[in-house]
Amino acid sequence: MSKASMSNVEGSLITLDRFLRDLDAHAEEDDPFARIPWSNWAKVAETNYSAVPGGKKPGKVPQELLENSSAAIVSEHLLSNSAFHDNIGALVTVVIETAIASLGAYEEQKNRLGVMDFVDQEIRALDLLRTNARVRASIASRYRLLAVDEFQDSSPIQLAIFMELAELVDEVIWVGDRKQAIYGFRGADPELMNEVFAALIDGTTVLGSATSENPGASWRSTEAPLELSNALFSQVFSDQKEDEVILSIPPQREHLRSIGSRELWVPNTDKGKDNASNSRIAKVIAEGVADFLKRSPQLPDGEVSQGDIAVLMRTNSQVASVVNELRARGIRAVGSTSDLLSTREGQFVAAGLAAVVDPDDSVALAELVTLMPDHHSHHTWFDDTARITDKEERRAHPQEWWNDAALIALSELAVNAAHHSSVEVLLPIIDALDLPQRIKAWTNPEARLATLDALCQIAGEYEDAAKQTRLPVTPAGLLDHLSEAATAYEQTSAHDAVLVTTIHQSKGLQWPVVIVGIPMAKDYGHREVNVEKAPVFDARHPLANRSLRYLPGVLKDYSPLKERLGELNVVRHAGEAEERETARLIYVALTRAECHSIMAFGDPTGRRNVLSSAIDDGLLKWDLPQIADGSLRAVDQSGSLQIADRRQSTGNDTGSSRDLPIRIIAFPLDADDTGTGVHVPVAPSFYASTDIPTGRPTNASPRPPARFTASGVDSEGIDAEVTILADLGEPLVEKGGKDWDRIGDAVHAYLGLPLAVLPAEALHSAAKRILSRWDAEGVLSAEMLIEVGRRWTEWIDTTFPGAEVVTESPIAWRNDAGQVMEGWIDARIVLPTGEHVLVDHKSYPGADPIGHIRENYLGQLRVYGQSLESATGRVTAQTVVHLPLLGKVVAVLAAEPAGQNSNHM
Numbered sequence: 001m002s003k004a005s006m007s008n009v010e011g012s013l014i015t016l017d018r019f020l021r022d023l024d025a026h027a028e029e030d031d032p033f034a035r036i037p038w039s040n041w042a043k044v045a046e047t048n049y050s051a052v053p054g055g056k057k058p059g060k061v062p063q064e065l066l067e068n069s070s071a072a073i074v075s076e077h078l079l080s081n082s083a084f085h086d087n088i089g090a091l092v093t094v095v096i097e098t099a100i101a102s103l104g105a106y107e108e109q110k111n112r113l114g115v116m117d118f119v120d121q122e123i124r125a126l127d128l129l130r131t132n133a134r135v136r137a138s139i140a141s142r143y144r145l146l147a148v149d150e151f152q153d154s155s156p157i158q159l160a161i162f163m164e165l166a167e168l169v170d171e172v173i174w175v176g177d178r179k180q181a182i183y184g185f186r187g188a189d190p191e192l193m194n195e196v197f198a199a200l201i202d203g204t205t206v207l208g209s210a211t212s213e214n215p216g217a218s219w220r221s222t223e224a225p226l227e228l229s230n231a232l233f234s235q236v237f238s239d240q241k242e243d244e245v246i247l248s249i250p251p252q253r254e255h256l257r258s259i260g261s262r263e264l265w266v267p268n269t270d271k272g273k274d275n276a277s278n279s280r281i282a283k284v285i286a287e288g289v290a291d292f293l294k295r296s297p298q299l300p301d302g303e304v305s306q307g308d309i310a311v312l313m314r315t316n317s318q319v320a321s322v323v324n325e326l327r328a329r330g331i332r333a334v335g336s337t338s339d340l341l342s343t344r345e346g347q348f349v350a351a352g353l354a355a356v357v358d359p360d361d362s363v364a365l366a367e368l369v370t371l372m373p374d375h376h377s378h379h380t381w382f383d384d385t386a387r388i389t390d391k392e393e394r395r396a397h398p399q400e401w402w403n404d405a406a407l408i409a410l411s412e413l414a415v416n417a418a419h420h421s422s423v424e425v426l427l428p429i430i431d432a433l434d435l436p437q438r439i440k441a442w443t444n445p446e447a448r449l450a451t452l453d454a455l456c457q458i459a460g461e462y463e464d465a466a467k468q469t470r471l472p473v474t475p476a477g478l479l480d481h482l483s484e485a486a487t488a489y490e491q492t493s494a495h496d497a498v499l500v501t502t503i504h505q506s507k508g509l510q511w512p513v514v515i516v517g518i519p520m521a522k523d524y525g526h527r528e529v530n531v532e533k534a535p536v537f538d539a540r541h542p543l544a545n546r547s548l549r550y551l552p553g554v555l556k557d558y559s560p561l562k563e564r565l566g567e568l569n570v571v572r573h574a575g576e577a578e579e580r581e582t583a584r585l586i587y588v589a590l591t592r593a594e595c596h597s598i599m600a601f602g603d604p605t606g607r608r609n610v611l612s613s614a615i616d617d618g619l620l621k622w623d624l625p626q627i628a629d630g631s632l633r634a635v636d637q638s639g640s641l642q643i644a645d646r647r648q649s650t651g652n653d654t655g656s657s658r659d660l661p662i663r664i665i666a667f668p669l670d671a672d673d674t675g676t677g678v679h680v681p682v683a684p685s686f687y688a689s690t691d692i693p694t695g696r697p698t699n700a701s702p703r704p705p706a707r708f709t710a711s712g713v714d715s716e717g718i719d720a721e722v723t724i725l726a727d728l729g730e731p732l733v734e735k736g737g738k739d740w741d742r743i744g745d746a747v748h749a750y751l752g753l754p755l756a757v758l759p760a761e762a763l764h765s766a767a768k769r770i771l772s773r774w775d776a777e778g779v780l781s782a783e784m785l786i787e788v789g790r791r792w793t794e795w796i797d798t799t800f801p802g803a804e805v806v807t808e809s810p811i812a813w814r815n816d817a818g819q820v821m822e823g824w825i826d827a828r829i830v831l832p833t834g835e836h837v838l839v840d841h842k843s844y845p846g847a848d849p850i851g852h853i854r855e856n857y858l859g860q861l862r863v864y865g866q867s868l869e870s871a872t873g874r875v876t877a878q879t880v881v882h883l884p885l886l887g888k889v890v891a892v893l894a895a896e897p898a899g900q901n902s903n904h905m
Contacts, residue, residue: 011056018052042558045075050783053730129164140168151176199539218247224260225597238646260595268666275778277520281602286325287667310511311500332497340486352429362398375406447495503589514593521613525556527574579614639664713859725891728791744843746774755789788884804830813867835877
C-alpha cells in the first residue's frame, strides 16, 4: 500500500469513527436502530461519508472494503425494509389527512364569513353550467360566439367551463400558442390543451370538427432575433409542424428587417464549476451590457440606451444577482418589482395621504417636516418636541406644524378629502406638496415622475376594484391599498435603467434589446404531487378520471430510490412535462426582442444548460473565440451557433446540425478590475432648476446622523482584554476568499436555527438549503455546517449547563447623543440566574483572530453590550465572539466600563 493510500485509510478511520459515534447518539437501549435517520442508512449503502475535521473522505481502498461489506448488506435491504415502508406510509397518511382537514377548516371559515375565493367562483360556475337549466338556457339565448384568448394558460377547471360554454354557442374561437404555455406552476395544463385541440381538429367531440390557422407573422422582431428563434425552436419543437413554429416578417415591417443583431455571451472560464454557475452568468451579463453600451448599437430611432435593455432570468434570486452586478459597474438597473414607497417621492405621498386621512397623525406630520427643508421646523422639530415636559402639550405640539406655509395647501385639502375619489385625492396631494417642483432638484427626476404616475395608477386600480366589489372608496382605504400594492410594484419598463425581470413576468411584453440568461440545469428531484390522467381522454369531460399521486421527497439523493421512482409512469411523465415547459419558457424569453437578441450562459461551452438538458444534450454547440489573454474579452465577429438538426428524415444523417452566424464573446471574470464597467453620461434633464431651498443653511452647525449601526462604530480608543476562551476543534477552512460575506451569511443563517431541538435529517436539509441560497456550496458543505452547529451547542451545554440560547434578537437603543441604533444580536445565552452572555458570530478564517477583533469589532461589541444592558436592566455577564470556521471562542473584557456597573463589553 502506498503512503498516500495509508494516509487516506487513517483519515477514513477518523471519519468513520465520527459517523459511528453519531449513530450511537441516536441509538436507544431497547431498539438501537429505531431512531437512526434513513438518510444515514442511505450513506452507508452508497459509502457516502463526508470528511470530518481531521479526517478524510474514504478513498479507493476503504471504498472497496466498505462496498463489499456494510454497503452491500444495507443496499440490498434498504428499499425493501418493512420499517422504511411503514414510515413512508405513515408520512403519506399524515400529509393527506392534514390536507383534507386543512381544506375542510378553510371551507368552514369561508362559509362562516360568507365569502368565497377565486377557485370557488370557478367551481360554482362549472356546477351551474352543468346542473342549472335556466343558466344554460340564458347563455344559449344571449350569446352566439365564445372567444378564449391565451387558451394555452387555461387551468383544468377553466377548460371544463369553456367546454360547457362551447355547447351553448354557435361558434367558438380558441386563440393560443402552445409554445407559450409556461404557467404549469399556477395550475395550467398544456398537455390537456393539446389533447382538446387534437380532439376538436379530429372531430371526435360533440362540438363537431374544428379548423386551425397559424398567422405566421412576427409583428415584433427584426430579422436578426427572428432568425435566432426560428432556427433554434424549429428544432426544439421538432414534434410540431415546422410552419407552426417558423415566423416571418410581414411586408409592413420590411423596412426594419436589417436593424439589429444577435449575440452569444459566455465566461472565458468555468472556475468554481457547477456551484459558481449562477455567479458567473450574472457577471457575464453585467460585463456584456457594459461592453454592448460602449459599442453604441443602433435602433430605428437612434442609439441603444440603458432604458432600452431588458434582462430575463429564470428565478428571482438570479434577478437580484444581475441587478447587483450591473450596479457594481456603474450601470443603472432595477429589478422587476420595486418598493415605490421606499423612494423619497413615495415617502412624501404616503405621509401626505396619511396626514390627510388623519390630521392628528403626528408620525405622518413628523415625516413631512423631516422631508421638507423649507418647513420652519425642519431642523428643530425633534429638539422642540423633546423639550416639552407636559404630556398634553407635547401631544398637541405637532398641530402647530400645520400652520407653516409649506403645509397650508395640504391642510386645506384635509378638510374636504372624503368628498373626492382616490385619484382626485392623490393628485391634489402631489400638487399641495409641490412634488413636481421639488423633484427638479433631485437625481433622476424623470424616474421620480414615473413613480408618481405609478402611484396614481395604483389609486385608479384600487377605485375600480372597490366599485366591482361594492366596497366604499375612501382615502383611508386608499392608504391601506398603497401600503400593500406599492411595496411590490411590478415594473415592465424603467426610465434610463436596465430592467431585470423573470421570464415569467416578461410574457406578452417586448423590448428593443433582450438578454436571456440560460442557467445551468439543476436536479431538484421528482415532483412530489402529480396528476395521473385518465386512461382514455374525453374532451367533453376533461376533468373526468384524473387523480392525484403523492410521492414524498425522502432520500432524494439516494440513487437506487431515484431509479425506482423514475420507472413509474407518473414520475416519468411529470419529468417530461417539466422539460417541455422549460423549452417553452426559453422560447417565450427569446421571442421578446425587437432588434437585438442575446443569449448568456454561465459555462464557456454551455455545458448542462437548462434548454439542452431538457431537449438534447447536443442541441447547442459553438467554438470559443481565441483567448490570447485571460484578462481580456475575446470576440469572434463571425462565430457560428451549431444547432442539432432534430427533423432528420432518415436515420443515416445522425449528428448533423444547422449553423447560424452569431457574434460570440467570452468575458473575463477573474480580474479585480476588468475595465469594461461604464458610467453612461446622463443627458441634462429639463428639470434643471428649482425655487425650493435644498440643503442646510451655510451657518448651521453640523449634526450627527439620527441613526447609526453598531457595526459602523470605530474600535479606536477602546481598550479591552481579548483572549482565546475555548478551542472547539480544527479550522474548517484554510483561508478566506472573494465574496466572503456570503459565507458569513450562510454560517449566521445556520447558527440562527434552533439547533438543539432539530432532528439530524432536518439539520442536513436546512444546511443544504442555506448553502444553496447563499451560493456557498463551493466553500462549505452541509456536513461542515452541521459540524459548526454541533461544536457550538456542545460547548454551550458544557460551559453553561441549563442555559437557554436565544438567537437573532432584534435590538434598538438610543445613545446619549440622541442617535438611534437598530440591529440584531446574533445570540444571547440566558443563564439560569437571569444573566446574559452576549454572543457575536464572525466568519473570520485568518491567523490573527485576537488582532482582528481588536481592530474591527470592539466598537460594535460595546454598543451591543450597552443596548443589551439598557434593555434587560442587568449587567452583561460575559461577551464572547464565536469564530466557527476557526473553531474558537474568544472572550472580550473591556478595561473601561460599558455601563455604570459593568466592565464587560
